[in-house]
Amino acid sequence: MSGDSLTLSQHGDTLVEDWVSDKETFHVPWGKVMMWIFLVSDTFIFSSFLVGYMNVRRTTTDPWPYPSEVFALELFGSNVPLILIAIMTFILITSSGTMALAVRYAHFKDKKKIFVLMCVTAAFGASFVGMQAFEWTKLISEGVRPWGNPWGAPQFGSVFFMVTGFHGLHVSCGVIYLLTVATKVLKGHYDVKGDYSIVEITGLYWHFVDLVWVFIFAFFYLW
Amino acid sequence: MENVETQQPVQAQEDDEQQHPIGVYLKVWILLFVLSFFSYMVDYFDFQGMLRWTLIITFMFLKAGFIVAVFMHMMWERMALITAILGPPLLLLFLIGFMISEGFYVFGTRVDYMGRPETAERNHVVHEEGAEEAH
Numbered sequence: 001m002s003g004d005s006l007t008l009s010q011h012g013d014t015l016v017e018d019w020v021s022d023k024e025t026f027h028v029p030w031g032k033v034m035m036w037i038f039l040v041s042d043t044f045i046f047s048s049f050l051v052g053y054m055n056v057r058r059t060t061t062d063p064w065p066y067p068s069e070v071f072a073l074e075l076f077g078s079n080v081p082l083i084l085i086a087i088m089t090f091i092l093i094t095s096s097g098t099m100a101l102a103v104r105y106a107h108f109k110d111k112k113k114i115f116v117l118m119c120v121t122a123a124f125g126a127s128f129v130g131m132q133a134f135e136w137t138k139l140i141s142e143g144v145r146p147w148g149n150p151w152g153a154p155q156f157g158s159v160f161f162m163v164t165g166f167h168g169l170h171v172s173c174g175v176i177y178l179l180t181v182a183t184k185v186l187k188g189h190y191d192v193k194g195d196y197s198i199v200e201i202t203g204l205y206w207h208f209v210d211l212v213w214v215f216i217f218a219f220f221y222l223w
Numbered sequence: 224m225e226n227v228e229t230q231q232p233v234q235a236q237e238d239d240e241q242q243h244p245i246g247v248y249l250k251v252w253i254l255l256f257v258l259s260f261f262s263y264m265v266d267y268f269d270f271q272g273m274l275r276w277t278l279i280i281t282f283m284f285l286k287a288g289f290i291v292a293v294f295m296h297m298m299w300e301r302m303a304l305i306t307a308i309l310g311p312p313l314l315l316l317f318l319i320g321f322m323i324s325e326g327f328y329v330f331g332t333r334v335d336y337m338g339r340p341e342t343a344e345r346n347h348v349v350h351e352e353g354a355e356e357a358h
Contacts, residue, residue: 011302018303026304036308047315051322058326061333068266069348086263093259097252100294104245151348200296207294211287217259218283222266223276 029197032204039208042170046212049163050219056155057223065151067221070144071135085221088131089213095124096210099178099203106199111185114199118182121206125175132168136161163216170209177202251293258282258289 006014018025026033057064068081075083102117139160143150146158181202190196262282265275292298297305 015302015306018301026307027301028304033304036304040308040311043312044315047312047318051315051318054319055322055326055329058323059329059333061330061337063345066345066348068269072348081269082263082266086259089259089263090256093252093255096255096290096294097248100248100252101245104248152345204295207290210294211290214283214286214290218262218279222262222279 029195029201031197031201035201035204039204042208042212046166046215049166050215053159053163053220056153056159060153060155062153064153065149065156067223070139070151070156071221082221084131084135085217088128089217091124091128091131092210092213095121095128096207098124099206103200103203106196109191109194109196111188114196115182115186118178118185118199118202122175122178122182125171125178125206125209129168129171129175132164132171135164159220163220167209167212167216170212174206174209177205247293251289254289255286258286262286 018027069079071083071085072079072081073083074080098117099121102114102121105113105117139157144157144160146161148154149157181198184190185196185199190198259282262279265278265282270278297308
């Protein structure tokens, strides 16, 4: 019996069975449950930010600046809309892919491949943060502040700095987290117990960071 | 007693769990690229109005769904974990609903009491380096 071959009614049976059997409910490593609980709470934090953004955008009587023009870059003599943000999006997706592969190799306890793939993921994450720093510098030099900007609704700046700043903080922490776990993997730290579930747990965090970006990209940059 | 029967399959499942063929990851990876490219194209070709919103939201939910289901292994988890994770965030729909309704009201009072500024048309952005003291 593997999880994906269950019918809906079998899913219902396992749901009842797991909750009433008077023993542990979730049949996964406890670290994974803890990470999921953290991610659910983080979902609420990011959702509060995005709902707050929705609210100021809904209620402001000032015009909202065009994000695709604000984040345009001049390339080869013409303004390409939103190009840096698009590149950042692709970088984050690429890093999610390399992380998924690292998680896969964790199943085979292939230390070198896990280490390399996690370091590649961290490198993509670091370059993402670097581009974000560039973006912040550019906007600050153009006069965008949390309390105002030259193009319209003053709330634009506060939403931009808060949402992307909080996401950037998550990416930065993720890079440190990835490098820490990757180093420990290479040193054989997890061979003591033969338990490599930490790689999957780190992966959950990293994919979540990518997931949050999907929503920020859609609501803040494209809307 | 019956635990013996229920416990066996659970163990078997945990052993199977991570042996998904590599193909499914690569396919989803490519799909995420394609969907991101499409959503960027929505902006590039400057679709507006209902079409823009529909496309953005559709691509967003497809991407989010694939990330959670495949990359975060949700489709291979048991129902107890799936519902425990995906259930609570549904409450956010209430928050969104309340804030939309509140937002319309606040906007209305602002227009009524403060008047709508003349610059209500959206301004096009002019990039000026070093406009430090703009505000």
